[in-house]
Amino acid sequence: MAKQFTTLSSHPIEELYIPESISGFDESRDLGQPGEFPFTRGIYPNMYRGKLWTMRQFAGFGTAEDTNERFHYLLSQGQTGLSTAFHFPTLMGIDSEDPRARGEVGVCGVAIDTLRDMERLFQGIPLDQVTTSMTINSPAAIIFAMYLEVAERQGASLKKIGGTIQNDVLKEFIAQKTWIYPLEPQLRLCLDTMEYAFTEVPKWHPVSISGYHIREAGSTAIQELAFTLRDGLEYVELLQKRGLQVDDFVPKLSFFFNAHNDFFEELAKYRAARRLWARMMKEKFGATKPEAMRMKFHTQTAGCSLTAQQPMNNVVRTTVQALSAVLGGTQSLHTNSLDETLALPTEESVRIALRTQQIIAHESGVANMIDAFGGSYFVEKLTNELEQGALDYFKKIDEMGGMTRAVDRGYPQREIIEAAYRFQQQVEQKEKIIVGMNDFTVQNEKQPELLKIGAEVERRQVESTRQVKAGRNQAAVEAALRDLKRSATQPENMMPVIRNAVREYATLGEMVNTLKEVWGVYKDPGYY
Amino acid sequence: MAPLQIMERKLRILVAKPGLDGHDRGAKVIARALRDAGFEVIYTGLHQTPEMIVSAALQEDVDLVSLSVLSGAHNYLFPEVIRLLKEKGLGDVPVVGGGIIPDEDMPELKKAGVQAIFTPGTETKDVISWIHENVKPRKL
Structure with a gap:
């Protein structure tokens, strides 16, 4: 059998793309101008000429004091936004003294038990001058409440502070799995938090509808696109049922995608995501304001792509992934550190990760123009195919009665595990090469110095x-x-x-x- | 012919996720690969306490306990499962671990009784051959 050429997600690829590859392509309908419907080229008319993406490294370990120190370090190094990683007990709503937290305290993120910890976490950081993203889902309402309290005690107005809480519980059941309550009450809490934020904290993004974890769990690019956007549509429907208007609240929703290894597949995914969301909002939900059609998103390079073997190579992987996110028009970006497949990053490795973004922003020249690959036969074709792949999934999910039902019966979960298993087999059969892992290996490697979280x-x-x-x-x-x-x-x-x-x-x-x-x-x- | 029947019995393997992390991609891929390799696999699901895992091992009469942790809590959780297995008279059930385990943690874990540790990049076929070579059906 002839060798098959595919994307990382096993999507077939032609040898050469020609004008006929995109026959029927209508420039004004499918591409448009940046900052205009359907936003394929980007959500702002001037994109990075107006403002670079926010460089936002996810950080959290030890106690609130330890992480506060890391926050100050990152800001001193030119980072432009904060992003908080909580330890697993906090993500699961468990206090540090609970027996179930044994061995986990401060290990994979920062330990937050009470408002006092939150006060220490943001000590000396004016919350009306920095935006903060918090990766918190099932207990998001509580952590958000703590943050609001800290802001108010600093004298910052809730009308002025900005940031994001992840608060995307559908994808918890699908992929990240820090769930607490059954689906229905978990959704109620999530929607209450959003609805409260819409009026009381108007600059806040009270949900970050996330494909990142879906991809990390082993999905394909199309599945990431489809399940994430379908989750988004589910929230829009549920908020509409609460009597809210699409034009009012959709601008407050934000998204979060993965940047995996296959440069063009990822690039096309971001373009397809923007266009598909805009079309859905306008055509299906009747949005009339452009802000209610344009998709803002954060990107993180793929943690699951990093190898424990020859970890310095991860810097190169991360650079390629970050490039796809920037050329794909992301609003903010986290670049993984080279040692993140072994432990939480050291100060040195996180600096290299941040410098990677700064080199892309200030040296590579890619931020000078908008949507550099727009009009490429290949990229337009791939964008179309990913969009169509997502629409096919939407149809199946709609037939099941919507995303909540589909999640309840385990449909996206099973699709993802199928894809993950298929990928593992491809790696073991060397149909997919992972440099340093299943090819180009070296013997007797020594691990780099890692960050240690002491039992104290x-x-x-x-x-x-x-x-x-x-x-x-x-x-x-x-x-x-x-x-x-x-x-x-x-x-x-x-x-x-x-x-x-x-x-x-x-x-x-x-x-x-x-x-x-x-x-x-x-x-x-x-x-x- | 009794010994022959014992030889033919499929190995029963408990794939378990102790602790609070939700990273179950590895555990599920392993569970699937072991099932495809002809073993009987019981998967606990996420967020199990060491007590829950040992109770499942007891109820299911397993021949091997395979633990997966990606949160960094392995230094507490792996030895704790082994301690409780011994307490319940299951000290002869071998325990293996997988996940993000730094090299420097391995000697202590081995000393605590973890028989093998499979880190990122391990192929499922290597896990399967390790099991064929090292795990025998328990005499119940």
């Missing part, structure tokens, strides 16, 4: 939270938790009662457990 972090954190609990007004905490429980059974927005409990220094775990009493927990169906 857990002791310090547990002790610190005990002190916070000893110093608070216990009766007020209990009253706030009772009110939280009541609110969970009422048709009301839960954010005000959550904000109140946060102010009284109720712990994250106390609040999450209170709601578990009402809603129960989600159990992993364990599809494989």
Whole structure:
């Protein structure tokens, strides 16, 4: 059999693309001007000439003080936005002193138990002058409430602060899997948080609809595109059902994509994503304002593409991936550090990752013009094919009754694990080459110096939270938790009662457990 | 002919995800590959405590416990599963681990009784041959 040429996702590729490859291509319909519908070329008329993308390195480890120090370092090195990684207990709504947190405290992100930790995390950082992204989902409402409290205590107006909480719970069930409650109450909490932010914190993006984790879990590029956008459409439908207007709230939604190894597949994916979203908003949901049709997105280079073998090569991989994101018109970018497949990054390795973005921005020349590959027969064809692939998935999901139903029956989950397994087989059969791993290997490698999180972090954190609990007004905490429980059974927005409990220094775990009493927990169906 | 029947019994393998991290791509690919290789696979799903894993190992009469952790919590979780297995009289069930395990953590984990550690880049066929060479059906 002749050798097949495909993208990384096994999408077939021709040897040469010619005008006939895109017959029927209509420049005004399919491409348009940058900053105009359907936004294929980018969401702003001047793109990076007006403003470079935000360089936003995801950071978090140890206690709030440790991460605060890293934040100050990154800002001093020219980073232009913050991005917070929480440790797994926080992502799962578990306090550091809980037995289930043993061994995890501060290891994979920063430990946040109470408002006190959040105050320390942003010590000396004026929240009305920097935008902050927080990767938090199931307990996003609580962490957001803590952030708002810190901002207000700094004297910053909630009308002025900007940033993003991930708060995309559909993709938790699909891919990232830091779920707590069953699908329905989890969605309610997520929508309450969005609705609250739309009016009270108007510059905030209260959801980052994420394909990143879908791709990391092993999906193809088309699946990433399809499931992410279909999640987005589901949120739009649910918010509309709450009586909100598309033109008002869609501009507040943001997206988050992966940048994997296949340069053109990724580039085409971002272009297809923008165009498909714009078309859906205009044609299906009746958006009339351009802001409600244009897709803003953050990109992170693919963690799963990094190799533990010859880790210096990861700098090169990350550069290629970052280029596709920039040429694809991203609004912000995280570049992975070379050691991130082994541990959280050291200060040196994260600096190289940030410098990679700065070299692309200031030396490579690619930020000088908009959508450099627009009009390329190949890129336009691939953009069309990815868009069509996503539409085919939309059809299947719609036939299942929508994304919530599809997730409930495990459809996207199974599609992803199929793709992940297929990819693993291709790697083992050397149909896909991973340099340094299944080819071009070396023997007896020595690992680089890694960041170590000492066991004393857990002791310090547990002790610190005990002190916070000893110093608070216990009766007020209990009253706030009772009110939280009541609110969970009422048709009301839960954010005000959550904000109140946060102010009284109720712990994250106390609040999450209170709601578990009402809603129960989600159990992993364990599809494989 | 009893010994022959024991030889023919399929190995029963528990693929388990202790701790809080949601990175189950590796565990699921391994579970699938082991199933395709003819083993009986029980996958626990995510977010299992060491107690839950040991209880599953006991109930399912497994011949091997295969743990996957990508959060960095392996130094606590792997030895804890082994300690509890011994406590429940399952000290003879071998335990292997996979995930993001830095080289420098390996000696301690081996000392705690983890029989093999499979790190990123390991091919599923290497895991399968390790199992064929090192794991025998337990005498129940």
